[in-house]
Every structure is written in C-alpha cells, then in structure tokens.
Amino acid sequence: MATQITLASADRLYAASASLQLHRIPVPHRLFKAFGTARRRFLKRLGEAAGDPYWVEFCRWLSRFHFRAMVTPLPFHHPALYLVVDAARFRQHLATSEMLYPGISDEALALLNQVEQLAGTGEKPLLHGLLRLLRDLDDLTGTALVVRDSATCDPLEALLKEHGITRLELISVPQLRERPFRRLIVTGPAHWFPTHLFAAPRAPEVYLLHYDWASGRPRLEPVFAAPQPEGAQQAAPEPEAVDPEEDLFLPGSIDVNQYLHQPGAGGNVGSPAEPTELNARLFLLEDQKGLFLEADSTTLVIDAEAAGIKRVVRKAVTNVDPGMFLLVKQGGGGDYIVPIADSLLGDQAAMARATQRRWKEMLRALVTERGFPGARVRLLECGGLRPNEWNLRNWMAVSSIRPWAFEDLAAILMVAGQADQAEECWRVMGAIDTAHSRAGQLLRRQLLRQVTQTDLQRLQRNGRMEFTVDVASEVRMVALRVLKVLPGPFRVPASRLSSPFDVEERYAWLG
Amino acid sequence: MSATGLFYAQVKDWIPLPAWARFLIELGFDASVTAAEMPDRRLVIALALPTRAYAASFCVTGVVVARSGMDDDRDQLIAHYERLSALPSGTALTYRKGNRTFPAQFVGTSTHFSGEPCLVVQTQDKKAGGMTEQVPLSRSMAVAIAEDQTRRLPKNPTGRQLQVQTEFVQRWLGGVDPLRFATKTQLDCVLVGNLRDSFAEIMQTTFGIRCGDRILKGTLQDIIRVKRFIRPGEGYRCKLIPVRDTGRPPAGDQCPLFVVFDGAQGFLRARDYWRDSNWIVLLDRTDPHFQEAADLLNAGYAMRPEGDDPAFMLNGFPRGAAILAYWEVR
DSSP: OOOOOOHHHHHHHHHHHHSOEEEEEEEOOHHHHHHHHHHHHHHHHHGGGGGSHHHHHHHHHHHHHHHHHHHOOSOTTOTTTOOHHHHHHHHHHHTTHHHHOTTTHHHHHHHHHHHHHHHHHTOOHHHHHHHHHHHHSSOOTTEEEEESSGGGHHHHHHHHHHTTOOSOEEEEGGGGGSOOOSEEEEESOGGGSOTHHHHSOSSSEEEEEEETTSOOSOOOOOSSSSOOOTTOSOOOOOOOOOOGGGGGGOOOOOOTHHHHSSOOTTOOOOOTTSOOOEEEEEEEETTTEEEEEETTSEEEEEOTTSOGGGGEEEEEGGGOOTTSEEEEESSSOSOSHHHHHHHHHTTHHHHHHHHHHHHHHHHHHHHHHHHHHHHHHHHHHTTOSOOOHHHHHHHHSTTOOOOSSHHHHHHHHHHTTOGGGHHHHHHHHHHHHHHHHHHHHHHHHHHHHHHHHSOHHHHHHHOEEEEEETTEEEEEEEEEEEEEEEEEEEEEOGGGBTOOEEOOHHHHTOO | OOSTTEEEEETTEEEEOOHHHHHHHHHHHHHHHHHHHOTTEEEEEEEEESOOTTHHHHHHHHHHHHHHGGGGOHHHHHHHHHHHHTSOTTOEEEEEETTEEEEEEEEEEEEOTTSOEEEEEEOSOGGGTOOEEEEEGGGGGGEEEOSOTTOOOOSSOOOEEOOOOHHHHHHHHTTSOHHHHHHOOOOOEEEEEOHHHHHHHHHSOOEEEEETTEEEEEOTHHHHOBGGGSOTTOOOSEEEEEGGGTTSOOSSOOOOSEEEEESHHHHHHHGGGGTTSEEEEEEETTOTTHHHHHHHHHHHHHTOOSSOOOOOOOTTOOTTOEEEEEEEEO
C-alpha cells in the first residue's frame, strides 16, 4: 500500500514523466571491467557445476561482490563488499580445486586474486563520480540517492557523512512510490533497476552513474500491445551494444525448482511418511533471501504503511504483498514461534517436546508399517474419530501440535500399547498449544511496541529490522521486506516451509 | 460543463485542474457515451500512469457526469412512478422536500388536486398522527425506496438537511436539479480501490468552479456520490469496494454499467465478479503487480473480436502514459 499522494504531488509526477532529463555519467575502471569479464567466462565454463556444493558458495561470493560493486558507491575494500576473512576462507577452500577440478582451478584462483587486488587498491570509482556530481549540483534539497541494495544504505550513509555529505537523502527502490523529488541520483546499470524508475520517474532530472562498459540507457518496452497516441510513451532508445556480462543479472524467470528440493536451513528434506508437499507461495525478500510459506496459512507481517496497531497483523499468506515485512528467524530456519513457546514452557519444554516427538514417531511407524489405509483402519478400531489420510499427514508434521480430538490421540497411543498415557499426553500437548498461543500474542505485542518506536523511514529505506523477544532473547529474528511474490502455487515439502534460504543476487533486485 | 474551468484548492490558492486530470474526467465521460452506443458489447479501457493518485476518482466523475442527464428523461419519470405505485403498502421510502429528506412509508396512490396521479406517502408515526403527503407524478423523483426497510417513522418529522453543494453541482452538471441528483440512487459505477486513498481524494479534496467572480466550492463526492460516504436517506451513484474486501463476491445483484479498478491489485482479484460491466483499469507503473495486470489486459486485447477498436478524444493525454481500449462481446 503506497503512501497517499496529494493532487499537487501527483501533478509533479505527471510533469516529471512528461519531461524526464536523464544525465548519464560513465565511470571507467579497467581492472574491475577485467574482473567482470573473467567472472563471466569462469561461470560459463563452470556451467551447471556452479550449483555444485563445492562451487556454490564461492560463486555466490563472487556474484555478491560484483553486484554490490556495480551498484553501490562504496570502496572495493569496504566490509559491505569484501571481508578479508572470507577471501582467506575461499583461498583455503580452493586449495583442493586443483585436484578436484583441474581444468578450472587456475581461473578460480585468478578470480580470487583479482578480488583481493581490487580490494587492495582501496579505490572507489563510483564514489568519486558521485562526490564530483554532488559538488557540481547547487543545492541538494529534494535530491535523493536511490540505493539498489538496501543492505548498503547504512554504511553508505556513514561514508557520505565522513565526506561531509549530510543533506543527501538515501532511499530504497520501494520508497520511490512515495512521493516526487526534485532530483534523483542512481548508481548502476540502468536496467538493473525497475523500469518505472525511468518510465514513471519520480523526478524531472535523473543522474545515472554507471561503469562505462555497462548500459546507461534504460530498456523501455511498450506496456500495451495497442498502438499509442503520438508522443504518449517515451520512445524506446536505440539498441546499443551491451556487455553480455549484464545478461547474467537480468531477472528472467526464477528457477523455483532449484530451491524446492534443497535441504532447508536447519531442516531436512521430508521423510516419506511426512505430509510431503503442501501448496506454497514463494516470497523473495531483502538480504537475498527466499521464503516458502504455506498458501493456506496465516503469518505475522509488519505493514509499515498502516497506522497504529494495524501495523503488526496476522494476515493470510495470500494477502501478503510486496512492501510488507515478514519475520524470519536468524541463524537457522524453522518456526520462530517454537523457541519462544519453549521459553514460556520453561523446565517443561524438553519433556513436552519429547512427548510430542514420541507419539508422532509412533504414528509414523504405524503409517510406514501399514500404509495410510491400514493405519486409518487400525486407528478407527481403537476409537479414533477422523484418521483420514489428510489428518494423518498433518498430525505427523512438525508444525502440527496435536489432533483436534482427544480420541484421535488416544487411538495412536493405544495402537502403540500406551493407552494409559493418553490423558497425560493430551494435557502436555495442551500446554504446548497454550504456549504457542501465548508466544504468538507476546511476539505481536513486542513487535508492535518495537515497530512503533522505530524510525519507519529508516525501516522503509533499509528494508530490514532486527528483533528479539524478551522471554527468548537467544532467538534472533529479522523482519525483511517482501520484494516480490511468486504466487505459484508451488508444491513444497513441509520441511522447506518457513525456512529462509539464500537466493542468487540477480533475483534480489526483482523489486 | 466540461472539465475546463475547474480548480483545486491548495492551501489558500486555487490551482487550475491540470491537463491530465481533465483528460481523465473526459475519458470517463467519453467512455460512458461510447459504451451506451454498443449495448451488446462491453468496453475495456486500461491506462498505465505514472501514479494511481486521483485517476480513478476523476474517471468515475466523468462516468457519473455523462449519466447525470438521464434524470431529465420523461420516460424515466413515468417508469419510476409506476414502479413506486406498485409497491406494497408500508414499504419504507425516502422522501425529499426542498433540501431536506424524510423517512416515509408508501401508503398508496391517489389523484392530486392538480389532476395528476400521485403517490401517497406517510411521514409520521401513526401513534403521533400518521401525517401523509401527496406527491404528484411530476415530483415522484423526490421519492425513492429506502435502503433500510426496517426503519420506523418518527413522531416528529423534521427531516435531515441534504449535504450537497447545490451551486457547485448545478454549475458542473448544467440543467440537473442538484437536490434531485443528491437523492436519486442510480448505480453508474463501482469503484474498486483503496478506501483510505479514495476517501481522501473524493471527500477531502476541495475543488472549485468559476462562476463570475466567485469560485463555487465542492468535492468530488458532490458529483460521484459514493454510497459508503453518504448519509442515510441520500442517493448514491457509485459503490466503493475496498480492495481488501475483494476476496469474496460482492453483495447484491446489480450489474453496474462501469467498474473502475483503481490499481492492479483490485483488478487482479476482482475482475471476474463483473464480467458483464464495462471496465476502466487504472494501473500505476510503480505498482508491484503492474506487469501482471498489463499482461492480462494484453491477453484480452489479443483475443478481442474483429472490428474497430474504440477511439477516444485524447486531448491532454499525459505524456509517458499508455492506453489500451477494446471491445468484448457480452
């Protein structure tokens, strides 16, 4: 939901759209260009092996460095781009590449050397270009720098402050919807930004700083298939020679399958007896994260555009839109409610979870032994009310606390010869249920308190907010802005749901 | 009157309505006229704009203005009278007298002292006297069926003053009786959009029309008459369906002549509810769902029946915007 725009502001937006002046400022850098070319060649030679466990982290590191260096006016050696410890780690890792991948090892090491060399120069070509531009501009009132990678907003702001630049507003791409500006500054190739930056500009003047081998012209395609009135759309620019390197960063269609069957962070690929697949939506988030959420469920969101208590609400997953913020657990996947609930359970937690695991294992064993139809018959014989396949799959799932009816839980225990444990087990599952409910309420209350105390402009700019809950301070969570929703639906193993995973940089800027 | 000569208030100044805003009002007007010429087809118009702000509100205004002239139709008047005269006794009504509206009940028909057939309406609770009035056919547009059929008659019928800027409405709509316009219900348009934005644009933005050396003030609500924003007893011309409510089919069985989608999300969610209505779809190019909506519209355009596409006067078409217009068979 965008901020409400006045009629006068709307008029300024129409005026900007009608008469955009785009100033392109190419920036040379021979060494960085050579790195880009070498990287492209390397990835092409690797081919599908780029997804192999041996190469995936290294390739991602190279891509992240390249992407951020292309779009962010930070020095090559800035920690947001390059960490010595990472380079050292990869050097150690690549020590075995000669033996494992003899045909390509040299190229990989050469790339690593190039990154270290670039970082070693301490150069900051985009920053120099930006500072020169800012010096030439008379007045920075109403001027904003559009930061492509929201994660670099804070370090960039600090760096500009060191250079005496304090009146330049930094905004993220989603913030472009909010209002008109007098002037926008953009760093990076033109088509690495959403088309609307140039097709529906938020300022009559846009300055585009880009490396001279990258395209400085936006690629504007007609919106509608019908012929347009004369002078209506901005004319598509003449095609120009484009560095093929850039095509690696074109969004294209995200290959969801590559993320469906990886082990989830902190989770395992579902076992045969689990509810193997559920309908899910894929959310692409800031921080180059992806997240599958079950389509028929609800989730806690921060809606920074809403007012008051509506800022933190539980929404149907199908109603979560780009611009909203989703909560994910840091340092490992899985549900963030569980550790909070366990903190509330206190000393009981270990025993309660063990009890829960035990009856689920009994059920899995029954289904494995007899199949779903056989398990259903057996449970009915023992007094179960609704042991259909769908319910059996749900009851076995990690995310499910207990069956709705006591009789169904009792039947499971009776089959395992532990009918006398049924009442105690039901009581313990009730305690878990209550703890989950309290955890959800507590989380929402504390999140709301923190959100109302947060500088929302900063939240919108940075696209993320870290968060902890008092009773479970070891559980670190972060709210990440949704950049894009892929509604699918995708059939996703239950174990993959709610577990954030890394996505390639090229999908990170689909917002 | 046309959209030329309109102003909007900005702090203490009056600013002429920009060309893009006038274009949108006139597009709504033209669309309404064009759609009426081809009743066996439905019109689909889509615009890609730099911002969604005010676009839908202006288009709806144009649609309603185009259809406001229907009030003067004699055939409509007779049909309206006949409809009312066939109502069961006791049906709750709204009765306008001057600039006030009164709850009323249908009693029956009679002959006015002027010789005209007339409706007999009761405006006072029976226990307090049960006062009735005769409403001749020529004034029967002042009577409408009440939305709330459970409403009781007051003991002391003082009525409620209509909230309408009569001079503003009269100036904009020409020969239309502003009070009759404000009390007659005629669903011209459904607007699917964000409630907060629509409220700000329609209710809280002041517009002006020059009249000599004065500027007559009003809001778009004086023209559009959104049901959600009117007071009980007043007529409406437009229903606003918030996007958040588009997860379920709309209540009621009226098929509006036009549906205006304010933004991609409402269009994507709710377009199937109104497949028999004419559409105006207003897309904000910065909307995350923009491309998805544009793709759907292009697909519809590709499947359109053979024949000429509708053409519109495009004076003031905003540079940087894009338009798509085609017919579909009902």
